[in-house]
Amino acid sequence: MNKKLYLPLLIFLILVGAFFIQLRQNASGGDPKLLESALVGKPVPEKVMQGLFDNKDYTSGVFKQGKPILLNVWATWCPTCYAEHQYLNELAKQGITIIGVDYKDDSAKAVKWLKDLDNPYQLVLKDEKGSLALDLGVYGAPETFIIDGKGVIHYRLAGDVNEKVWKNTLLPIYNQLLEDGK
């Protein structure tokens, strides 16, 4: 038998393998639509933002706290943000500092939401026009960034923070940064 006749079969099997691996990844929660953040390794963009509660101006200095913090982009119009809110409350109780960015939202609604559902944030910045979010490369809510003690972004998570994601992905990075900061 001519060995070349097996070539199509070989190509077919390689394709089967490739599709199988990708489908397995999708099934186990890997999202092929995820984008890498262009800002990993860069500091949080310089921008003066107003606080949600006090309307005071805050500079990007608030992201340099000498210990790792989370930056959470959220909005009241976003159902996934509602889903992750409880877990954020839990994280806040464990002593993790979270700064919120209220993304393209109505401030009155946002204040009411935090009163009703508890406030896990150390500080909430208003981003009514989405300008800080644009500088952060945010393309939807919720998104969560891990920032080290010097205000440098180390990871971007698009999607909700829940127990699985926190334990598998975010916590190891957070702990690593905690180690490095010492």
Next chain:
Amino acid sequence: MKKLTALLIMLVAVVASPCFAAIDAFNFSSAQQENDYHALTNELRCPQCQNNNIADSNATIAIDMRAKVFELLQEGKTKQDVVNYMVERYGHFVTYNPPITVATILLWILPALLICFGLAFVFRQKGKTLIKNSSQDISTENSTVENLSDEQQKRLKALLKNKE
């Protein structure tokens, strides 16, 4: 005739409408700026919907990006500046034109490699069949002469002699 005109107008409307899918009320300061705006919104990809450009998409982020493009153009930035601005924030994904980086090198090299491989394959195949055919011809000739029985060999020789 009237019907035909109406039909034509409808056809033009249907064909032309996707080009103006998103209409924003911007006051451009020059025709050049307007052209740049349309060119940019057509070549920047929406990071949310992923297979639309930001001109065609009405995702929140696409609307914001269009506004930002306009704002940057108003500030006197060039087209390349605007593209760089977006790439800095959203990565190379936002342009439909990937640059050569370590991650994309395969995209650029693979087609060329495939063409070379294909050409090599085709020429090798051709050469092989030629050699095969000619060698086959010789061997069949030889074998036919050898396969003849003694009587036939004699007859063949006699015939060839007669011819001479």
